Amino acid sequence: MAKTENGVRIFQGLLILGNVVIGMCGIALTAECIYFVSDPHGLYPLLEATENDDIYAAAWIGIFVGFALLALSILGIVGVIKSNRTLLLVYIILMLITFAFEMASCITAATHRDFLTPNLFLKQMLERYQKPEANNNNDKWMSEGVTKTWDKLMLQNQCCGVNGPSDWQEYTSTFRTTHSDADFPWPHNCCVLDSQGHPINLDGCKLGVPGFFKSNGCYAAISGPMNRQAWGVAWFGFAILCWTFFVLLGTMFYWSRIEY
Amino acid sequence: ALLPYEPRVPPGALLGKVTATTFALERPCCVFHRLTNASDTVWLVVAFANASATFRNPPSRADVPLYEGLPTAHAYMTLETAAAAYACSVPGPVLRVGGDAACGGQHGQTACNGPLPSPGPYRVKFLVMGCHGPKAETRWSDPILLRRARSPSTVDPTPTQRSSDVVVIASILASLGAGLAVAALGAVG
Numbered sequence: 001m002a003k004t005e006n007g008v009r010i011f012q013g014l015l016i017l018g019n020v021v022i023g024m025c026g027i028a029l030t031a032e033c034i035y036f037v038s039d040p041h042g043l044y045p046l047l048e049a050t051e052n053d054d055i056y057a058a059a060w061i062g063i064f065v066g067f068a069l070l071a072l073s074i075l076g077i078v079g080v081i082k083s084n085r086t087l088l089l090v091y092i093i094l095m096l097i098t099f100a101f102e103m104a105s106c107i108t109a110a111t112h113r114d115f116l117t118p119n120l121f122l123k124q125m126l127e128r129y130q131k132p133e134a135n136n137n138n139d140k141w142m143s144e145g146v147t148k149t150w151d152k153l154m155l156q157n158q159c160c161g162v163n164g165p166s167d168w169q170e171y172t173s174t175f176r177t178t179h180s181d182a183d184f185p186w187p188h189n190c191c192v193l194d195s196q197g198h199p200i201n202l203d204g205c206k207l208g209v210p211g212f213f214k215s216n217g218c219y220a221a222i223s224g225p226m227n228r229q230a231w232g233v234a235w236f237g238f239a240i241l242c243w244t245f246f247v248l249l250g251t252m253f254y255w256s257r258i259e260y
Numbered sequence: 261a262l263l264p265y266e267p268r269v270p271p272g273a274l275l276g277k278v279t280a281t282t283f284a285l286e287r288p289c290c291v292f293h294r295l296t297n298a299s300d301t302v303w304l305v306v307a308f309a310n311a312s313a314t315f316r317n318p319p320s321r322a323d324v325p326l327y328e329g330l331p332t333a334h335a336y337m338t339l340e341t342a343a344a345a346y347a348c349s350v351p352g353p354v355l356r357v358g359g360d361a362a363c364g365g366q367h368g369q370t371a372c373n374g375p376l377p378s379p380g381p382y383r384v385k386f387l388v389m390g391c392h393g394p395k396a397e398t399r400w401s402d403p404i405l406l407r408r409a410r411s412p413s414t415v416d417p418t419p420t421q422r423s424s425d426v427v428v429i430a431s432i433l434a435s436l437g438a439g440l441a442v443a444a445l446g447a448v449g
Contacts, residue, residue, distance in 0.1 A: 180361045207284055207356065
């Protein structure tokens with residue numbers, strides 16, 4: 001009798017430990033997803049204009065899943081300590097639902113990361129940067145967002161175009177319809193600017209003299225934060241789900257062995 | 261007189277040396293010093309490559325074909341500069357043909373350096389004009405072809421391949437989910 005009593009106690013202890021870890025991971029997941037949703041790099045307008053912002057949807061789901069995991073882990077600890085069948089049944093059902101949501105979030109984040117290719121941002125930049133007139137309010141909002149984001153990117157990251165300034169020469173663009181090729185082989189934000197925001201040598205910039213224009217592409221500055229977001233949500237969620245799988249299995253086993 | 265100099269696009273790494281409507285030329289330093297005096301001007305003749313053979317030097321300043329006449333005459337002259345600007349002791353920046361987008365509207369006698377209307381190809385040569393007419397010229401350059409930009413609709417944004425991470429995550433999660441469903445049914449049923 002004492003041996004099974006000890007075994008039950010150990011099993012309860014393991015389940016409580018598992019739930020504690022789930023609770024802490026829930027808090028971490030919520031914090032991580034709030035960080036991503038707050039968009040510290042200001043890249044959300046680019047995704048919004050691609051109409052493919054599902055990595056943000058995945059982060060939003062992650063916030064609520066994190067809260068749910070915290071609450072359910074507390075419920076689970078109480079249920080295991082009291083060995084209450086009803087509490088544990090509620091815990092199992094709600095955990096299965098949360099598991100399903102988190103699965104969706106992970107797979108969405110991982111899948112939609114693959115859509116963020118350089119060509120996607122190149123096409124968007126060429127078609128939307130400095131677009132003067134728009135078809136409707138939504139289109140105007142997206143074009144303004146893209147223009148502001150690109151201007152900020154070029155200034156802060158010392159870069160030009162997606163692959164480089166040659167993007168503006170290899171393709172025609174909406175920018176080209178309002179700015180002549182002779183005066184603007186690339187936007188003036190691609191020039192090295194002084195403290196007042198004027199190019200230090202406009203002729204040198206137009207000719208492409210090294211030192212007067214920014215020759216790097218901005219793709220690294222765009223894809224770096226987005227990749228970190230997508231992989232952060234996807235892999236951390238995956239890790240939580242693997243752990244939760246075992247805790248849930250253990251809880252189901254414990255529940256089935258509780259005597260009325 | 262024919263000078264042996266041949267104008268060319270600067271060979272160095274300048275990203276903007278040839279664009280869709282402009283191109284750069286090496287500055288012809290120390291090329292005209294023996295034949296010119298202070299009142300001479302050096303012009304740049306720009307002609308379509310297939311019209312360069314039929315180009316005749318204008319006999320006087322008044323007959324100089326200007327930028328506005330390019331569609332009909334298939335050639336024009338621009339970058340009117342004093343010969344002293346190309347002296348041996350004056351190193352200067354490269355020349356940019358087509359760099360002035362603001363001119364071209366006024367039908368005057370000023371030499372307009374407007375953007376080139378088509379990708380070309382073009383050939384150029386320098387022509388020294390004195391007060392009695394042309395005095396010296398350089399050789400024609402090799403044909404210069406400008407950039408032709410493609411439409412952004414040719415950019416294909418679809419991803420090339422599915423990364424392996426997605427397959428791993430999706431398959432393992434799917435099997436975990438299935439396992440839980442089976443265990444739940446087994447515990448309840």
